[in-house]
Amino acid sequence: MVVRIAMVAGEASSDLLASHLIRALKRHLPDAEFFGIGGPKMQAEGFKAWWPAEKLSVHGYVDALKNYRELSGIRRSLLNRLLADRPAAFIGVDAPDFSLWLERRLKDKGIPAIHFVSPSIWAWRRGRLKGIARSVSHMLCLFPFEPELYRTAGVPVSYVGHPLADVFPLKPDQAGAREMLQITGDGPVFAFLPGSRQSELRNLADTYIATAAILHERHPDARFLVPLATRETRMLFEDALRRHAHVDLPIRILFGHATDAMIAADVVLVASGTATLEAALLKRPMVITYKIGKWSYRLMRRMAYLPWVGLPNVLANREVVPEVLQDAATPQALADALDGWLTDKARAAELVEVFTDMHLQLRQNTADKAAAAILPYLRGHA
Template identity: 50%
Template sequence: MVAGELSGDLIAGSVLKGLKARWPADFIYTGIGGPHMGEQGFNSLWPISKLSLMGYVELIKHIPEILLIRHRLRKRWLIDKPLGFVGVDAPDFNFDLEIAMREAGVPTIHFVSPSIWAWRSGRIKKIKRAVDHMLCLFPFEVEIYKHAGIDATFVGHPLADKIPIVPDVASARAKLGLTGDGPIIAILPGSRVSEVERLAPIFFAAMKLLAVREPGIHFVLPVATSSLYSILQPLLNKYDELSLSVVDGRSHIAIEASDIVLLASGTATLEAALYKKPMVISYKVLWISAQIMKRQGYLPYVGLPNILLDEFVVPEFLQDFATPQALCTAVLKQLQDFGLRDSLRERFTHLHLALRHGTADRSAEIIDHVLRKKKRL
């Protein structure tokens, strides 16, 4: 198995849990993974951080090392063929590896469809060469693959299984030691260093404006790693007048405890939707990366809640539109419009139910079926 970043690690950890319940205890799971996979006994040959890169420009300087890692994995597994290979997200890394494995007779399963429905639809031809079976997080993806002659199954999203339908806000606030009657805003400027470097200064400036316009507001900032904390420390010093709690990781509890979430585009936006939270989404990449991405034919949305509901249900501020003033105004709108908050809660509840599908068991069932069909089990 190869997972390319922490969101994929979360998904792969769920898949491993299902596989371990189904298969003998002496099976070995190895490749590249993160902490959730490690909790299931996964043996990671390289740290997942080697593949967790953002943007075209950032990727270029790391290409030689990434290609060397893929070459070594391919060589290792062509000599000692595994029963099967599961690529989790990271399509640009995994598809070439999957093609080599499949041509050598190793069944290949890919989990998390790349966003061919949003951009780079031409990749469907490469996917057909690479993948025996695609596991889809979202139900509408299956028809796209079946139309292209690729076996695919909707298995739901593990976050939808994990997160309760009705969030326990009081319990989450107690776990974080949050008291008082003022509104609570969760701040999530990203999980990668490059994301935080670009978004955190804008988010902190917006927080200062919010504190002036909404006295009594309190912010919660989850920080997952020491490297991210070192980036944030100068901002914490600069804005030390803010009513702010910095918590060690636990982003899901911070989201559950909040009234509104201000966050970077990514998997966390789906997590916020599953916790039924109003949110404001923002994102910035290098200018040249943005120009390349514009030419790839994106949907008008980047946030998962908007993509899945096919509507701008929550606001997005990208690139130069991501200003402290714009973010502050949008957060206040979400905070003060109770009718909007009720409407979002209802729509996000329907979305949650649609994505709750027993992902761990369903994924393991399909992987088991593919390996048996290919006579590897």
Template identity: 50%
Template sequence: MSTRIGMVAGEPSGDLLAGRIIAGLQARDAGVRCEGIGGPQMEARQFDAWHPMHALTVFGYVDALKRLPSLLGTYRDVKRRWLAEPPSVFVGIDAPDFNLRLEHQLRQAGTPTVHFVGPSIWAWRYERIHKIRESVSHMLVLFPFEEEIYRKEGIPVTYVGHPLAGAVPMQPDRAAARERLGIDQNARVLAILPGSRSSEIRLLAPRFLQAAQILLKKDPALQCVVPMVNDQRRAEFLAILAQYPVPGLRCITAQDLHGEGGDRKAPVAWSVMEAATAVLVASGTATLETALFKRPMVISYVLSPWMRRIMAWKSGQERPYLPWVGLPNVLLRDFAVPELLQDDATPEKLAEATWQSLTDDALTARVEARFTAMHQDLLRDTPALAAQAILEVAGGAA
């Protein structure tokens, strides 16, 4: 009888991680079947998608409230299916608000559960550890410092490294990336990544574009490239670009690269990061990807006043436990790259910090060295380690 694995991933970063985990599972068990909620990276591995991942792609509590009826409908459907025909194991990839609730229900009914990508309890709401202990049979964590946290709390855990560390080359090829994108090899290039969610683009894109306008006054030859996860996000961004025009800016999706020899399996953002001199980026997984490509960056993030109030109420915190927000800084325990958040995220301050990232060769050398060491620390055979742990949990239940 083949191993049947339930999976839920709710956004592009989770889809990317899950796609590699499915590949690891298939390498160990050719008959494994994976089903649930996922995106194109998972579907490329014969994943049976009952619902598309964008059914869960929301930003925090405000967006979740707006979409509550459809979210509840999706939740009830997958719960009903898996309670009626339990999988060998359920694997929730990130999306903790959705997945931990589902994992709790399934585990109570006797299905073993694995959660991949630990919630950032080291930054916000440590008390969630109690819900995790009740809901999760085994944690798979991406970062070495997380293993100690869960072990101390009596939760079975495996540090599997970060799969992106194995997917991104240790030595990026800027020349090849620029050739793919049609960018002059000698150009100064700024990659602008204002996020993959509508709310992020709405709040960050105007600031990022105004910063780019300031930078173009310093260097009229500066080339700005903006990757977008899909056509919908590009349309949202272009509407804002019309209000804050940046001469020569290119906004591209993966579709734009297909005719130029682009790798359909790699996110378009990777080519842009690889080609860049420096990156202006929204806090999130993209900061880690930028670090793995060894590029100097400026990290920024802005929450609406309403969202800040809800987060403070929900977490009981005004700020994270740690002084850093960007993943590269969290991992290095230092402000290796600038973070400009909330009121500090002005176009002028963003432009000033980004100009240094674009022009300071000594800074670039320091950042490359630190990010190379970080890359080596995160490099494990993540698909194999995760697959082994998942199948062992499934086998133990059997």
């Protein structure tokens, strides 16, 4: 009997996570079929995308409201298809606002609903725990402090670690990355990561370029690497560069190669999100920044439980890297914070030790652990 597994993933990071899980499950169930909403990495593993992952890639409350009607229609259509032709299980990979609604209804109909990547209840919206408990058959957590929250709420839970910790080396090869990117000379190298969403580029591109201009004045031999994931985000950054055409900056836009850029860099400027964890696992000093719509920001700050937004600080339970956010994120403030890492070598060396301990804690062979937690729900279908 062919095991049929429905999945939803809505971000580039979720697409990667889900692709690793599909591969791990296929080692146990080589004939399994995977379908639903997913991205190119999942499709490369044989996933059938009924809708593309980017349909779910919205940014903040305001953006979600603008797209509510379309997203609601997709979700209802997907539910009807799954109830008409029942899968052995449903796996929602992140995208909690979309997937938990589905999971509750599928679980109520007797279809196991597994959620991979805990919503950030440890940071905000902790009141959602009761709703999550009603929605999921099993929660798979990436971070070690999360499972206890779910056990307290009576939710079956497994800590599986973070897949990036399995993939990234404990000691990245900076010299090799610079050789691959053809970076020579002794001047400082900055990696600027403004995000993967178009809305992030609209909010951050001009600030990043103005920050580079200040740093270039201080360090005339500095180089700036800007990896961008899509043609659309590249166009938005190039538009911003044209608005600053009066300033001649050594900015090099890369199509992809975010990991290589961070390894090659002395310091990273990064939008809050998974990229902050990537920078930590690559042992890079960083400054975290973010700008969103003012109403979304007010709502998020009002509902926040923790004083940090960046995963390195959350995992360390203290501020190990600066967070310069929203109105405070001026080019001057960002340049000063980035410069601080160049001048304080002892602080940068201490950070490497912190990040190495973090890496070891998160290295758990995630895909295999997640697959092992899911397989019991597929018994009787194999």
